[in-house]
Amino acid sequence: MPTGWQSILSKKVHFYSQLKGKDKDRFERDVVRFLTKVKITGVSCTVELEDRLLVASSGVIPLFGFPACTYRGLEEVILYPTTFNRQFQLDDPDELITGMVGSGVMEGKMILSKPALHEGFDISNDKENTGIHEFVHLFDKENGFIDGVPPGFEDKAFALPWLQFVHTKIKEIDADQSDIRYYATTDAMEFFAVAGEYFFERPVLLKRKHPALYKALVKTFNQDTAGFISEGFKKVEIGRNDLCLCGSGLKYKVCCWEDEYGW
Incomplete structure (x- = not known):
């Protein structure tokens, strides 16, 4: 890996900073391989090394558990300077999209808002990335x-229980009984x-609050x-009636307080 890349990854990518030895070396090789295979371009914005x-x-x-695997068909990631709509127009107040996997004429491409x-x-x-x-x-x-059915779960024996489980979790979110982000209620996908996002940013919390998931x-x-x-963050003093730091929107006393103190 070229000089200076590791320092950027260590500073900006918490996942990478937690790896040790051979795993960290493999992450670096995977990054280099990704950048040799996938073109990254900017629309109305420059693309810097950190962006890449x-x-x-x-x-x-997401693929780190499958060494040497790559995304089939991905040719290009396009960065926009702000949010966009489904016609790829910028700053539409009625449609603030921050990321999209292309289809149709955009097959093989992904579009991301650079600030996002x-x-x-x-x-x-x-729990957002x-x-x-x-x-x-x-x-x-x-x-x-x-389709929201993970690879390996395609068989009906696995797909149907998974989708039933997702439906149950979505009902919990709708009832304000979950700290999973509300956008998850959109559909199984x-x-x-x-x-x-939750799994890769706050896995310890996810394991504690949603062990089956x-x-x-x-x-x-x-x-x-x-x-x-x-x-990935330092503990701070927080009152029982303050909003919980996990991002659930609930008060601490009815959220992670119970997990931390067993009440």
């Missing part, structure tokens, strides 16, 4: 299409992508992320 490394890291993380890409890595504990979200969609597509994602991504990714 964050895009590559977004792609490497950076925000996903700048804040490593909010636009780059990872879109690459989880692309991982979902490995079985032919994006978005649930899988949102759950993937965590177990399924360990199998899906072939990674036990809670075993090596720390929470």
